[in-house]
Amino acid sequence: MPWEKNFDLDEATDKAISVFWKKGYEATSMSDLIDGMGINKGSLYNAFGSKKALFDRALLRYDQKNRLRALAQLSQMPDGREAIVTLFDGLVAETQEDTENRGCMLVNTALELPLHGEDIREMVTSALGEFEEFFRQSIIKGQSLGTIPKALDPSLTAKSLLTSVIGMRVLARGTFDVDGIRAIRDAAVVMITNPEVS
Amino acid sequence: MPWEKNFDLDEATDKAISVFWKKGYEATSMSDLIDGMGINKGSLYNAFGSKKALFDRALLRYDQKNRLRALAQLSQMPDGREAIVTLFDGLVAETQEDTENRGCMLVNTALELPLHGEDIREMVTSALGEFEEFFRQSIIKGQSLGTIPKALDPSLTAKSLLTSVIGMRVLARGTFDVDGIRAIRDAAVVMITNPEVS
DNA sequence: GTTAGTTTATACCAATCGGTCAATACCCTC
DNA sequence: GAGGGTATTGACCGATTGGTATAAACTAAC
Numbered sequence: 001m002p003w004e005k006n007f008d009l010d011e012a013t014d015k016a017i018s019v020f021w022k023k024g025y026e027a028t029s030m031s032d033l034i035d036g037m038g039i040n041k042g043s044l045y046n047a048f049g050s051k052k053a054l055f056d057r058a059l060l061r062y063d064q065k066n067r068l069r070a071l072a073q074l075s076q077m078p079d080g081r082e083a084i085v086t087l088f089d090g091l092v093a094e095t096q097e098d099t100e101n102r103g104c105m106l107v108n109t110a111l112e113l114p115l116h117g118e119d120i121r122e123m124v125t126s127a128l129g130e131f132e133e134f135f136r137q138s139i140i141k142g143q144s145l146g147t148i149p150k151a152l153d154p155s156l157t158a159k160s161l162l163t164s165v166i167g168m169r170v171l172a173r174g175t176f177d178v179d180g181i182r183a184i185r186d187a188a189v190v191m192i193t194n195p196e197v198s
Numbered sequence: 199m200p201w202e203k204n205f206d207l208d209e210a211t212d213k214a215i216s217v218f219w220k221k222g223y224e225a226t227s228m229s230d231l232i233d234g235m236g237i238n239k240g241s242l243y244n245a246f247g248s249k250k251a252l253f254d255r256a257l258l259r260y261d262q263k264n265r266l267r268a269l270a271q272l273s274q275m276p277d278g279r280e281a282i283v284t285l286f287d288g289l290v291a292e293t294q295e296d297t298e299n300r301g302c303m304l305v306n307t308a309l310e311l312p313l314h315g316e317d318i319r320e321m322v323t324s325a326l327g328e329f330e331e332f333f334r335q336s337i338i339k340g341q342s343l344g345t346i347p348k349a350l351d352p353s354l355t356a357k358s359l360l361t362s363v364i365g366m367r368v369l370a371r372g373t374f375d376v377d378g379i380r381a382i383r384d385a386a387v388v389m390i391t392n393p394e395v396s
Numbered sequence: 397g398t399t400a401g402t403t404t405a406t407a408c409c410a411a412t413c414g415g416t417c418a419a420t421a422c423c424c425t426c
Numbered sequence: 427g428a429g430g431g432t433a434t435t436g437a438c439c440g441a442t443t444g445g446t447a448t449a450a451a452c453t454a455a456c
Contacts (some may be wrong), residue, residue, distance in 0.1 A: 027224040027313055030414060040434055042417085047433095051414065101312050111309045113372035114241055114299050125373050159378060160385035167361030174311035174321050175323050179268070187358035189296060191389065195349070228444060238404050239445085249444065 003059060014056045016024050021105040024112055025055055056119065062105045063127050071134045080142030081192055084135065084161065088185040091165065095172045095181045107169040128162065135161045142192065149194050157192065164188045207245060210235050214256045219303040222310055223253055234392065254317065260303045261325050269332045278340030279390055282333065282359065286383040289363065293370045293379045305367040326360065332360045337390065346390050362386045 019036040020028055030051060034041055048054040070090065077083040102108075109116070110124050135158035142148030168184045176184075217234035218226055228249060233237055246252040268288065275281040300306075307314070308322050333356035340346030366382045374382075 024224070024310070024312065027223070029412075040436080041415085042436085043416065043434060094401080102308070107368065108309060110373055111301070111306060111368050112222070115221065121372055128369075128373050151386075156381055156385050156388070159381045160362065160389075163362050163365030163369065163382050163385075164358065165365070167363070167365035170305065170309050170364050170368060171326075171361065173309055174319055175308055175326050177304055183354055184361050185257045185355050187361075190351075190354070191358075195393070227442080229442085240405080240447090241403060244402080244444065 007172050010061070012039055012047065013054075013058055013061050016054055017062050017105065020055055020058050021062070021102045021108070022100060024108055026112070026115060052117075056123075059105065059109060059120065059123060063123070066104075067106060067127055067131065071130065075134060075137070078141070079145055080138030080140065081145075081147035083138045084142070084192060085189055086107055088163075088165075088188055091168060092182050092185050095168075095169070096178050098172065101172065101174045103173040104169040107166050108173075109167070111170075128166075131165070132158050132162045139192065152192065160191070161188060208259070209236050210237055210242075210245070211252075211256055211259050214252055215260050215303065218253055218256050219260070219297060219300045219306070220312075222306055224310070224313060236379065241371060250315075254321075257307060257321060261321070262288065264302075265304060265325060265329065270326065273335070276339070277343055277345055279335030279336065279343075279345035280339070281336045282390060283387055286363075286386050289366060290376070290380050293366075294376050296370065299370065299372050301371040302367040305364050306371075308364070326364075329363070330356050330360045340390065345392075347392050350390065358389070359386060 015037040016033055019032055023032065028051075030041065030044070033051070033054070034044060037044065039047075044054070048057065050095045070087070074083040077086070079129055106124060106127055109120065111130065113121055115126060139152060139154040139157055141146055143150050143152070143154070164184060164187070168181055171184070172181055206306050213235040214231060217230055224235055226249075228239065228242075231249070231252070232242060235242065237245075242252070246255065268285070272281040272285055272302065275284070304322060306324045307318065308326065311319055311322060337346055337350060337352040337355055339353070341350070362382060362385070367381055369382070370379055
């Protein structure tokens, strides 16, 4: 029997993620990927098949490592309001560390959608759909605990929060500074906060 | 003396807009532009200089014809709340007609920002800045008329509305259907609406 | 009708695109 | 250590990239 593949597929995929993340699909060339991944052209095609296949794999892994993991943790919080605020705080922190203005690979891809195939559209749609559902569940949980105003429509507010996250991520790509991003977070927090009884 | 340039620069630019709008900067090739603009390669380079220069011109013109013109009209409305609602209604209608999922060229570019030069960043930043300022002014106007709750922080809410618009535009590129887009509009309207006194 | 300038069409450029392939280097099993 | 099979490697592929150059066809003012 021969010998097993000895370069780490996941590790290589991670490096591919970081390349695609920064430049998007179209603007990334195979040379960029080879340089960034530190493997050879032949190996790349042998291991992944094509640029498109590599992108698919990269996006899937990105989504699992970032969105899925984060939402899984936050969903366990008993207070939905706290979960949402924590999420936004995390996004602000992420933006602060994102000195290269990479934003979010999922959102970047969502805007590139018309260039990709149906498979990518489905991935993005379901990922953002789950994101929205997290918000909805959290709002319901918060409302039952009394930390989120009962007057809010969970579905509507969930869509609105999802939209905020996406806009935030777009603006983080070079338009807003950290203060602007933080303001968006604040606005989102206000939206799910009980009006002060005066 | 010779004869003056007889093919319409603005008209050609409009066609270039529609090509860039759909595919973005990187994914658009000169062949795409030549086909879409209906002029010859030589003429194109003679008239515009380079792909980048053409894109700059196209984006500038797009911004003037769409955002600037719309905001100018809406700013004249006496009631800020009505102006904002009208804006969102317009976006919903635009999305409905946008069967090709082109979204908004300005937002598309905002997400592509790291690929462009400083000039484009400045254009996008100032355009979105003016957008935000329109919201702020409208909110203040609405508050003084009593149509928008005085409890809202104008700057914060303006940023939030801008974020909604951007997220809306991203989701319109293929993730949300028209109902989803309309929900975002509704959420934005709720945000600037006086709570019902019960 | 000459003339200056514009547009068109086409051929061309080096560079790079995504992708392939045969040779080599390699490691594991026997 | 020989054999079998995989990974790596760099050369190589045709096609296309953004951009230039050319000469012919055209148009309008003189």
